[in-house]
Amino acid sequence: MPKTAIPLNDKRIKAMKPKAKRYLVADGGGLALEVMTSGAKIWRYRYSLHSKQQPLVTIGEYPSVSLQDARDRARKYGETVSAGVSPVADAKKDRGAEKALDSVRAFADLWFESEIADKSKSYSTVTRRALDKDIYPAIGNKPLADVNAGDVLAICDKIKGRGAPQVALFTRNVVKRMYEYAISRQVATINPAQQLVARFIATPQSRTRVLSPDEVGSVMRTVYASDMSRAYKLALHLLVITMVRKSELIEAEWSEFDLDAGIWRIPASRMKKDVEHWVYLSAQAVxxxxxxxxxxxxxxxxxxxxxxxxDRPIAKSTLNQAVRAMKADVQHFVIHDFRRTASTHLHEMGMSSDAIEKALAHSIKGIKGVYNRAEYADERRKILQLWASFVDAQINEGNRVIAGRFGKVAA
Incomplete structure (x- = not known):
């Protein structure tokens, strides 16, 4: 027999936390709440028509659409389905989105509210600017299906013409992510930005390079599939999930670790700021x-x-040489990008900025910086465990790695 959904309540909904991948929680009667990776919570209606499962119908975002309102709408849509009619048209009218699928501007606004608005302030601001300044004036009134690679290239060329190649690359990525969302929602079939190779638009600058989740997985799968020594593979994995600097890792001594407590105490003499730093080790790191x-x-x-x-550790250049030799299918990145990547994604997951800065051994200015090394201990332990599990999920996305075995290729 099918599993009966436990009805939701506001307390349960507010307690739901984002994960590495979006997930659905059923309320019953076809109603479900989708928790996005950004933390946004979207009401969806699931139904079958003529014995065939249909795409999810969007009702609206919680708490703007309350639990009771969502149930009322789901009940109405159920009656529509019982009459053999799709509830999609009614759903569009209910959420005032009749034009959501008609133009780039209308759909991108919906995408921004669902996926971007709850991310870090800096990221949401620059994304909004890209939409308003360059994307909407060029293709905002075009139907989604009518946009082609030439349209996106024209936008990028115009931005590069004003001397901003990095902005051009970022803008291409905004269009690419928006169309990925459109395809997942089954309102588009082709991603016009996907056809534009990033390196032909601009070379990402090392000081701003952030690996996407897919790139994190690709790099680590390449590491474990390479012929470098097992110790170096594990070293690179540790660099990613502990968020330490390369020199702090390669000079690490056994005496600094308490594996039973899950703590790595790096002495002040080896830290950039000359202050002892504690790393709260994830289960994967241990x-x-x-x-x-x-x-x-x-x-x-x-x-x-x-x-x-x-009594000598490996040279500081050893891991860099190993990375260059493995020829990863990820453009223009260096080892130090791992720290920036972790910080960026953790901020987008809604983690405490101060705790992230402490985990990176960065100084925090003002009164908040005058804390002992154990300050934020619980949050830092949570952050590093969350990040290690997130990285595992990206590695395993390739379906070629045995979970929990750190990249050993499956037979």
């Missing part, structure tokens, strides 16, 4: 370090040189 214990021939260093004296 497992990796325990594996390194079985690989290391040094009683002192996690990553000793293979030849010569045991």
């Amino acid at each position: 497992d990796i370090i325990r594996e390194l214990q079985t690989l290391s021939h040094s009683q002192r260093f996690l990553f000793p040189m293979r030849r010569g004296y045991e």
